[in-house]
Every structure is written in C-alpha cells, then in structure tokens.
C-alpha cells in the first residue's frame with residue numbers, strides 16, 4: 001500500500017516531475033495504438049492533433065466566466081454555437097457550449113423542468129427516457145430532483161413508441177430519444193417520439209452527443225439515417241459533443257434549442273450579491289477557455305470536407321468490423337446499428353471469457369450486460385485485420401470466464 005500523498009515540503013524539480021508523469025502516463029490505456037474503443041476518438045491526423053494542442057496551450061490560463069473580458073473567446077464560442085446550429089438546423093444564437101455531454105444533458109433537463117413549471121404550471125415534472133438513454137439523464141434527475149421514468153426498449157434496441165405513449169402523464173416535462181444510444185448504436189424513432197411530445201406541448205430532447213458531429217456527414221455519404229435533428233417537428237433541444245466525433249480534446253459539447261426563448265430558461269442571473277450582478281450561461285462558474293478554443297480550431301481545421309473524409313473512413317471501418325465479427329463462428333452483432341458503434345455477443349460462447357483473452361492481448365473492449373462494445377474512430381482503420389484475427393482466435397480458444405463485471409466509468 002502506498003502512503004496517501006502529501007504536499008511536498010519543498011517544491012519538486014520540474015524535469016523530475018515531467019519524467020514521473022511520463023512514466024505513469026505510459027501505464028494508461030494505449031488509445032494511440034487503436035486498442036481503445038471508447039473514451040477517446042483517435043482522429044489519425046497528427047497535424048490536427050498538434051493544432052488543437054497548441055490552441056489549448058494558448059488558452060490554458062484564460063477564464064471564460066466573463067466572455068466580455070476575452071473578446072477572442074467570446075467570438076469563438078459564438079462561432080462554435082452558430083456552426084453547430086447551422087449543421088443541425090436551428091437559429092445561430094440558440095445554444096451554448098458546455099463542458100461535455102453530461103453538462104449539456106443537465107442543462108436541457110433543467111430547461112425542460114423550468115419550462116414545465118413556468119409555462120405549463122407543473123410543479124413536479126417528470127423526465128421520460130428509454131432504458132438505453134445515457135446515465136447522464138438519471139444523474140440529472142437525481143441532481144435536479146425530478147422523477148425519472150424509464151421505458152423499456154423494443155427487441156431492436158430502439159425506444160418503444162407505444163410504451164412511451166403509455167408512460168406519458170400530465171406531469172411529463174421532457175421526452176428523450178438518442179441518436180444513437182451508446183449501448184447498441186441504434187437511433188430511436190425520433191420523429192414518432194417527438195410527435196407524441198409535441199401533440200401534448202411537452203419538450204423533446206434528442207441526445208446526439210455521439211451522433212451530432214457524425215450523422216450529418218453519414219447522411220451526406222448517402223447512408224440511411226432516420227431523422228433526428230431540428231428538421232423533425234417537435235424536437236426542442238439537442239446535445240452534440242464536439243469532444244467526440246467533432247475531434248477536439250475533452251471539455252466541449254454544444255446544447256442547442258429550437259429557439260432562443262427556450263435557451264433563456266438556462267441562463268442564470270443573480271443581482272443580490274455584494275460582488276455585483278452575476279450572470280452565467282451554463283452550470284459552471286469559472287470555465288476553461290481552452291476547450292472552446294480547441295473546438296473552434298478543430299471544426300475550422302477539418303471543415304466540411306474533412307468531416308466527410310473522416311466519416312467515410314469510420315463508416316468503411318465499421319462495415320469491415322461488423323462483417324468480420326458476424327463471420328466469426330459463434331459471434332453476432334446483437335442489434336442493427338445506425339452508426340459507428342455496436343454491441344456483439346454470442347448465444348453459444350462464454351463472451352466474458354472471449355473478452356478475457358482479448359484483454360490479455362491488449363485490446364480494451366467494453367463489457368456490457370449483453371455482450372462487448374465497439375466504438376470506431378478513424379485510427380481503427382489500421383487495426384481491423386489484427387483485431388479480427390485475435391477475436392477469431394479468442395472465440396475458438398478460450399477458457400472459463402474470470403467473471404469481470406460490465407462497468408463504465410468509476411469513482412475514486
């Protein structure tokens with residue numbers, strides 16, 4: 001057991017500290033080698049990586065709490081919101097940049113809660129989500145103290161429209177669908193769900209944290225994409241993470257609304273403080289300017305042609321991996337994914353034992369309740385053959401499962 005850390009009595013040498021960090025960092029997951037399938041989106045483009053790193057360093061010390069002290073950050077934030085709004089079909093000023101998918105979801109849930117209270121007179125609004133919706137919704141319900149109603153999904157992994165309709169009550173404040181959901185990579189029937197909500201004056205959120213920066217290009221490549229964005233009547237808010245398939249470093253997501261009026265519910269103004277009027281647009285106070293600048297640089301550096309090129313690579317790699325897995329005896333993709341992530345499992349093999357073998361070979365597959373999870377980013381184009389060879393071997397030759405549980409995230 002190591003002793004709990006204490007602040008050193010005397011400051012330590014910078015070179016020595018950097019060497020320690022380097023050594024420790026080398027123990028972390030090897031995402032650069034294409035051996036991680038979640039957590040990091042490896043763009044496979046050194047120039048792009050170096051650019052966003054430099055931009056991040058340039059803005060590392062700046063505080064976006066008061067954008068008017070940093071006109072350059074303000075402009076970049078407005079630009080990121082406007083570019084996302086243009087991509088997904090809403091007004092250029094009807095959104096905000098947050099620190100990630102979870103914060104964007106919190107904000108959309110808070111807006112819906114307050115909309116239900118103020119505009120519809122519902123004291124205790126409910127949040128209605130399919131069981132596959134990201135846990136950020138359950139977390140938001142807990143933190144914001146609202147009731148969370150979970151609706152089981154259909155056998156295809158998509159939200160069940162009839163079951164959702166049956167679960168709607170007088171108190172429903174927000175209905176949610178994912179584009180796509182994390183566990184299976186399938187897109188919920190957004191048009192039908194949003195229609196149910198709209199008929200009753202209820203807000204509807206599309207969680208496109210994963211798909212927001214990929215599905216528009218997927219569609220332009222001619223792939224079938226069920227409707228999910230603001231072109232769908234009834235969709236009133238969308239979360240879309242730039243730090244996922246927008247290919248910037250962590251800490252950047254966008255939450256967009258159908259109108260600037262809805263966004264107003266998100267803003268916080270406080271005039272009862274000796275420090276003066278305090279205003280803030282998202283849940284954080286002090287905010288690092290670096291992710292805003294990184295997002296701005298990433299979007300501008302890639303541009304539409306860059307995103308299309310990357311989407312093509314991701315789509316082709318997904319096809320190869322899907323087909324390769326389906327061709328391995330005993331393995332099958334469990335649902336029919338609409339994007340670049342999916343679950344695969346087995347009716348005959350001990351899938352936990354297959355994962356153990358893959359772990360031992362240095363692959364980091366995420367274990368889920370129904371199988372193993374893959375999420376593809378551009379770099380994975382380089383590892384398809386090696387991965388499939390190891391997987392086929394693992395499927396054919398494995399022992400008993402070590403009983404590793406399906407987990408995601410963690411607390412310290």
Ligand SMILES: Cc1ncc(COP(=O)(O)O)c(C=O)c1O
Pocket residue numbers: 100101102103134136178180181182207209210241
């Ligand atoms: C569909 C979906 N929504 C929301 C989130 C939460 O995003 P974040 O981890 O950036 O808070 C994720 C993360 O993977 C996700 O896959």
